[in-house]
Amino acid sequence: MLVLVTGATGNIGRHVISSLLARGHRVRALARSPSSSFSSDTLSRLESVVPTSGYDDVAALDRGCAGVDAIVNAYSGKPELTLEGQLLLLRAAERAGVKRFVASSWSYDWTALQLGQHESYDPFIAFRNHVELTSEIRPIYILTGVFAEVFFAVPGHGDFTPRNHGCWDPQRRRLEIWGTGDEPWQWTTEKDAAEIAAEIVQRDDAAEGGFWRVCSGVNTLREIAATYERVRETKVDVEVMGDVAELREQAMRARRNGSRRNFWPYIGWFYQLFTVDGTWTLTRLDNEKLGVPTTTLEQFLREHPTL
Numbered sequence: 462m463l464v465l466v467t468g469a470t471g472n473i474g475r476h477v478i479s480s481l482l483a484r485g486h487r488v489r490a491l492a493r494s495p496s497s498s499f500s501s502d503t504l505s506r507l508e509s510v511v512p513t514s515g516y517d518d519v520a521a522l523d524r525g526c527a528g529v530d531a532i533v534n535a536y537s538g539k540p541e542l543t544l545e546g547q548l549l550l551l552r553a554a555e556r557a558g559v560k561r562f563v564a565s566s567w568s569y570d571w572t573a574l575q576l577g578q579h580e581s582y583d584p585f586i587a588f589r590n591h592v593e594l595t596s597e598i599r600p601i602y603i604l605t606g607v608f609a610e611v612f613f614a615v616p617g618h619g620d621f622t623p624r625n626h627g628c629w630d631p632q633r634r635r636l637e638i639w640g641t642g643d644e645p646w647q648w649t650t651e652k653d654a655a656e657i658a659a660e661i662v663q664r665d666d667a668a669e670g671g672f673w674r675v676c677s678g679v680n681t682l683r684e685i686a687a688t689y690e691r692v693r694e695t696k697v698d699v700e701v702m703g704d705v706a707e708l709r710e711q712a713m714r715a716r717r718n719g720s721r722r723n724f725w726p727y728i729g730w731f732y733q734l735f736t737v738d739g740t741w742t743l744t745r746l747d748n749e750k751l752g753v754p755t756t757t758l759e760q761f762l763r764e765h766p767t768l
């Protein structure tokens with residue numbers, strides 16, 4: 462297949478390109494600064510690179526979609542990209558007659574959420590509903606839980622540290638727990654997320670779209686701390702900050718005191734809350750059905766010795 466990858470130089474986009482090439486597919490990349498972002502080796506392996514000035518560059522979207530068999534959208538999770546940018550991409554896909562469309566997601570399960578419950582997941586819900594009402598394309602949505610790179614705050618991959626109301630403080634090797642610490646956290650490495658996408662988009666049933674729930678692992682925070690201690694042979698400082706009711710109160714207060722126009726300063730509270738209280742837990746995992754090998758937490762930590 463010839464597959465268009467958008468957001469091609471990003472964290473997920475790069476891995477998706479590798480995963481598709483490894484499966485023998487041809488890959489076209491849509492990117493804003495391809496020559497400065499791709500290695501010459503990657504550039505030489507791509508079918509072509511379509512430069513774009515941004516998500517609203519419709520002419521570039523049409524050039525990117527022309528003649529491709531499938532699209533994997535790896536735009537970042539900013540609302541304007543997930544909703545407006547992705548809709549413009551979908552319309553270009555319609556004009557080009559493309560049926561296989563992997564939508565940007567790689568998130569927890571937002572299918573049971575209501576609009577307004579989680580600001581950064583609202584655009585996923587809005588996109589899904591609008592597409593159902595207006596398009597013949599049936600997108601694929603991949604739900605994976607939190608990225609391991611984000612949870613452990615790998616530089617350049619998101620920062621779910623206590624500073625942003627996350628759990629893991631990489632400097633102090635400290636884990637802050639809200640709840641009991643025995644709640645399941647579903648997590649996936651970015652490489653596995655890309656492998657999952659590449660495997661799904663090449664399936665015979667890809668044009669039928671739908672939801673896939675696949676993750677690398679499921680661990681409690683206490684298990685994560687114990688694994689870290691074993692792999693690094695060091696002590697993790699674990700502190701229980703409060704129970705789930707106190708976490709909910711913190712989250713609601715932060716939202717009241719903040720602005721939805723700039724939700725990033727408080728949204729970390731809700732990532733924690735909905736994981737700890739199970740609001741968006743992935744149920745009925747499709748790992749076995751898909752059969753993609755995934756990374757263990759121990760492997761991930763060994764592959765990232767500086768964490």
Ligand SMILES: NC(=O)c1ccc[n+]([C@@H]2O[C@H](COP(=O)([O-])OP(=O)(O)OC[C@H]3O[C@@H](n4cnc5c(N)ncnc54)[C@H](OP(=O)(O)O)[C@@H]3O)[C@@H](O)[C@H]2O)c1
Pocket residue numbers: 467468469470471472473474491492493494514515516517535536537538542564565566567568569605606607608611618619
């Ligand atoms: N579950 C999790 O913990 C988690 C965490 C983070 C992200 N995600 C999901 O993973 C997916 C990809 O995220 P990522 O971390 O790989 O993103 P990223 O590296 O931050 O960005 C991906 C790409 O978005 C494109 N982009 C940004 N602004 C743009 C604009 N104005 N116009 C056009 N393109 C623009 C860029 O493409 P070019 O520069 O290549 O043109 C960039 O490389 C998203 O679906 C996101 O929701 C999940």
